[in-house]
Amino acid sequence: MRALTVRPGEKESLEVRDVPDPVPATGELLVQGLVVGVCGTDREIARGEYGWAPPGRERLVLGHESLGRVRQAPPGSGFSAGDLVAGVVRRPDPEPCGACARGEFDMCRNGRYTERGIKEIDGYGAQVWCVEAGYAVKLEPHLQRVGVLMEPTTVVAKAWEQVERVGARSWFEPRRALVTGAGPIGLLAALLGTQRGLEVHVLDRVTEGPKPALVRDLGAAFHAEGIEQVISDVCPDVVIEATGASELVFASLTGTAPYGVVCLTGVSPAGRRVSVDAGAINREIVLENDAVVGSVNANLRHYRQAADALATADLSWLERLITRRVPLERAAEAFTPQPDDVKVVIDL
Known part of the structure; x- marks a missing residue:
């Protein structure tokens, strides 16, 4: 073979x-x-x-x-x-x-x-x-042409599970989610966000091609403006960061509503240096009871969650x-x- x-x-x-x-x-x-x-x-x-x-x-x-x-x-x-x-x-x-x-x-x-x-x-x-x-x-048999999306869907199934588990440390009823990046992980994260009934926003730098329409056809909002503007306008309860871009990562850490949860799924390249106000980031996270969690890979539970999500998605x-x-x-x-x-x- x-x-x-x-x-x-x-x-x-x-x-x-x-x-x-x-x-x-x-x-x-x-x-x-x-x-x-x-x-x-x-x-x-x-x-x-x-x-x-x-x-x-x-x-x-x-x-x-x-x-x-x-x-x-x-x-x-x-x-x-x-x-x-x-x-x-x-x-x-x-x-x-x-x-x-x-x-x-x-x-x-x-x-x-x-x-x-x-x-x-x-x-x-x-x-x-x-x-x-x-x-x-x-x-499910009807997923033959798209079932290869299973593994990346497990990554975001786990990410959403992590968000919900962290949020459950107190009363948690998120309404707005921001996904940074409209690659496969970001789009699938947006899909699972809409399946949860959230108001979903997706940020990406592209303005042409298939990504903006894919986001809008989920019923989500597409943004191509700067991260600071989007964070200010949306004030998300949850951020799923799917790029690994340093400026988006650090903006996300201080951009949520109080008691916000940021889940980092993108892997940043090593060696790139950025200047950040570490004191301001610490102050924001502590005083607003925010949480930041990294998430990678998936176990069998997440594969089953992903299979269910794909089975109910628009083919x-x-x-x-x-x-x-x-x-x-x-x-x-x-x-x-x-x-x-x-x-x-x-x-x-």
Whole structure:
């Protein structure tokens, strides 16, 4: 079979090549790969900046945003041939920390977790793959063209869960949410915000292309003005920060209504320096009982939340998030962003 592979730590090593057909172990599903998504993490690995091959191997099968159809399932697994499934990315380490041992492997304390397509386990960027039944999640059949959005949706499902758990330390009834960034994570965060009945605002620097219309068609408001102006006008109860841009991060910290919650999901590049009034930030957070939380990855609970969110979303809107589909043999094209890209996927 063919698979998208890379030699981690080496630039320009991305290659579609023949790899052995997988043989399912006891308790595993055999899955026909349909589509794999491409995100910033994949591009970093392809540039040689990140990633680990499986032990004893030079190459890693890339891809953590998965979608496939079950070919073969073990008896009693809860799956059947023909089921549409996504595979979970992270696995707890063999000697799990307390969080991993309780199924909260997205909150691993010791860092010895592994991840499909990222860290020491082959990913889902192959024409056929296997996955443990306990790390597969079923999707509704009508999501075949958009189910690859599952993994990024888990990221924002967890982010919203974190916001609600932090807010629950006291009476919390948010009305307005601001999402910074209208990439796939930001748009999906806005989707889940509207599903919660909130007044949602999305900030992005673009004014052309598909993003403004995608936001407005959710019933949300799109903004392209400066962050300070948007913060002042909206006064959000919740901010989901999905860019990692330093100026947006720091503006968000002091821009919420009292008892606001800021959830940081974007990863900032290292080395860029900005000047901030640390005293003012501290004063604002303390005196208004604000909270700031970072959120990354997802566990099985978030995958099920994401599956429910996608199942109830407008299918035509989800289809518009996928702005480019690239065949596997031309997979390298998916790693060069185009101006109107939202989500780029590779057909397997």
